[in-house]
Amino acid sequence: MPALQFYNSLSRQKEVFQSLIPGKVGLYVCGPTVSGESHLGHARPFITFDIVYRYLRHLGYQVRYVRNITDAGHFEEEGRESEDKISKKAALEKLEPMELVQKYTNLFHWAMREFNNIEPSIEPTATGHIVEQIVMIQKIIADGYAYEANGSVYFDVEKYHRHFGARNMPYGILSGRVLDDQLETTRELESQEEKRNKADFALWKHAAPEHIMRWESPWGEGFPGWHIECSAMSTKYLGDEFDIHGGGMDLQFPHHECEIAQSAVCNHKIPARFWLHNNMITINGRKMGKSYNNVIKLSELFSGNHEILTQGYSPMTVRFFILQTHYRSTLDFSNEALQAAERGLRRMWEAFTQLNKFEVSGDVVTAGDLDLEAHCFGVLSGLEADMNDDLNTAKVLAGLFELVPVINSIKDGLISKDALTSSTMRMMKEMFNTYLVDIFGLKEEKKQDDQKLSAVLGLIADIRRDARARKDYATSDKIRNQLLSAGIQLKDEKDGGVSWELV
RNA sequence: GGUCCUGUGGCCGAGUGGCUAGGCAGAGCUCUGCAAAAGCUUCUACAGCGGUUCGAAUCCGCUCGGGACCUCCA
Structure with a gap:
């Protein structure tokens, strides 16, 4: 079995994944x-990264998954204006910044639950780590790779690059x-005159009077720059590397380029391997x-309430x-x-539901259909290799789809239950569950397990059968027609x- | 302008130098009182040109098209 490989943007090639500490990621x-x-x-x-998380756990790793919430404003440069994005929107909506941030954080969490994403191990907020960010900036200044100008602090990219x-x-x-190109092509921005070089980026920004989000710092009142939060929080919770x-x-x-520079100065390492x-x-x-x-x-998207949508699409459909598609393709x-x-998805899920209903007797040792047995076993055996090849979920799904006709044919009696060995049947059930539920995080959306509805429909089905x-x-x-019009x-x-089926 | 990615059949998309991707849609057939579902079969492909090779959608070159980043951005 080929080992797990990820395409590493850093090396621009696929690399076999090995965790720094065995068993932990x-x-x-x-x-x-x-x-x-x-x-x-x-x-x-x-x-995508929920799949990464789920798959690593499936492989037996103990994973600490950190995903931040950026609730301190980044900059929004439009023309000559430079305003804190959050405070600007807040003014428009007449909301307190933290009220706005809370509202959208709640909405974000709602969406994540709808998608059935597992919540991260730690979900740190930028505003909750101002101190860590200030400490990190001080370290960068002390090492000579940042400078203060009018209450703001900038990272000295040119010097960093040289050393x-x-x-x-x-x-x-x-x-x-290439940095030389950067120096030529970087656009003219506000506060540019404060920078030694155009490519320099802000670590800390002096807060203008109209800024609502502001914190005390060694450089006066202000707020953290564009990239420092991720460096501070990843270092705090995951370490230097x-x-x-x-x-x-x-x-x-x-x-990410800036994160690397910041962390390299503070921790002398590129922060992440992959x-x-x-x-x-x-x-x-x-x-x-x-x-x-x-x-x-x-x-x-879920409701269909948008001019270019002809209908709503459920979270699982979107998932x-x-x-x-492969995650690196558009x-x-x-x-x-x-x-x-x-x-x-409906076709896949119905087959999956059906598969789970099959009894596996446990005594079929010789396949009734050797070709089919070989085909099924081959497809099932190949799934892990596809997954290990930089998470080719598209190919895994294609493989599972190849088995859908087999499942349906068994259900309809077109294929004998003895066509496959019991071990292959068990493997098929296990693999469908593992991939669809555990790794891909798909779940039943339409509740068909409503007891009362089931009882009523059972009765109606009886009446219809008699008719x-x-x-x-x-x-x-x-x-049939009236029920259909009722969904x-x-x-x-x-x-x-x-x-x-509810439609 | 710089850096890089990409161009697969009606649509979405995977892909290894030689072996059917897959899904959706379409067509035919089977099953069925009819329908739905399902099964089987099936039509449209690898932007264009040239090169390497016994053999290329897959490697190389050129042309044309699309996109991303260079500025907050998932």
């Missing part, structure tokens, strides 16, 4: 900025950018993002949609694609039974 993922409601694009990293480049940690090691750092590709530069980046969700080929005015918020949104995912036996099709069709679909099974 430290995982840090950049969390949301809670200045607004999460949209479809945000769903991807959190689902740490010689130690194989140049600025640009992650993103592949940990296993995996994840996030969206758009964070690779400058955010850097994993998920690709973007696009809409009409364009990245979903505020600046493109093409975002679909998660609440809109399945995301899993059907994924293009369209109603057609989501509907395909919805139907595909059909009398060839009273007017009655049987009336029952309940009856299906006459091959064995004479009736099953029902």
Whole structure:
């Protein structure tokens, strides 16, 4: 069995994963900025790294999964204005910053639960770690890689690059950018005159009077800069060097590059061994993002309440949609694609439900159909290798889909129950459960286990069966059609039974 | 302008130098009182041109198209 490999953005190639401490993994993922409601694009990293988390645990690792909440404002530069994003929005909505932050944090948590993402081990907030950030900045200043200017503190990228480049940690090691180019092309920004070089980035910003979020610091009242929170919190909870750092590709530069520089100064190491980046969700080929005015918020996505949506899509449909693509490929949104995912998931889930109902006798040792046995066993045996190959969830799902006709055929009696050995049947049940439920985190969405509804429908199905036996099709069709219009679909099974499904 | 990624059939998407990806949609057939579901079969592919090779969607080059990052961004 091939060992688990991840594509490491740092080395730009797949590498076999080995944890720094045997049996334990430290995982840090950049969390949301809670200045607004999460949209479809945000769903991807959190689902992707939920799979990473689940899979590592499945493999037996004890994982500490840290995902921060960015609740202290980052900057928003538009033209000449430079305002704290959160305080700006807060002014518009006439809310206290922390009230706004709480509101969107709650919404974020709601969305994560809807997606069935396991909550991280630690979910630290930026505002809760101001002290740690200040200490880190002081250390960087003391080492000579940052300077103060008018109450703000900037990281000296050029000096860092000169010194740490010689130690194989140049600025640009992650993103592949060349600093000289940066110096030429960085856009003109506010406070630029405070910086020694255009590429320098803020560690601490002096708070203008209108800023609501502000903290005391050795440099006066202000607030932390763009990148220091992740360095401070990942160091605090995972140490100077940990296993995996994840996030969206758009964070690779400058955010993660800056994190590396900050941590390298303080801890003399690149903070993480593996850097994993998920690709973007696009809409009409364009990245979903505020600046493109093409975002679909998660609440809109679920409800269908958005002009470009022809219907709502359930959280599990979205999750399945995301899993059907490799995480490093762009994924293009369209109603057609989501509907395909919805139907595909239903088909998969019905087969899975059916599979769980099969009794495995335990005494079939010789397969009745050797070709089929070999086929099923081959598919099942290959799943782990696909998963280990940089989490090819798309390929795993394709493999599981190959077994769906087998399950359905057994159910319909088209394939004998003795066609497969008991061990293969058991393996199939186990693998479906392991992948769909444990690793992919899919779950039943429509509650069919309502006892009272089941009793009523059982009765109705009985009545209809009697009507059909009398060839009273007017009655049987009336029952079926009316139930269908009420959202309940009856299906006459091959064995004479009736099953029902909420649609 | 700089750095990088990408172009697969109606749609979404996986992919190893030679072996059917898969899903959705379409068509035919089977089962069925009809329907739904299901099963079987099946049509549309690897942007274009050239090169390497016994053989390339898969490697190389060029052309054209799309995108990301360079600025907060998942």
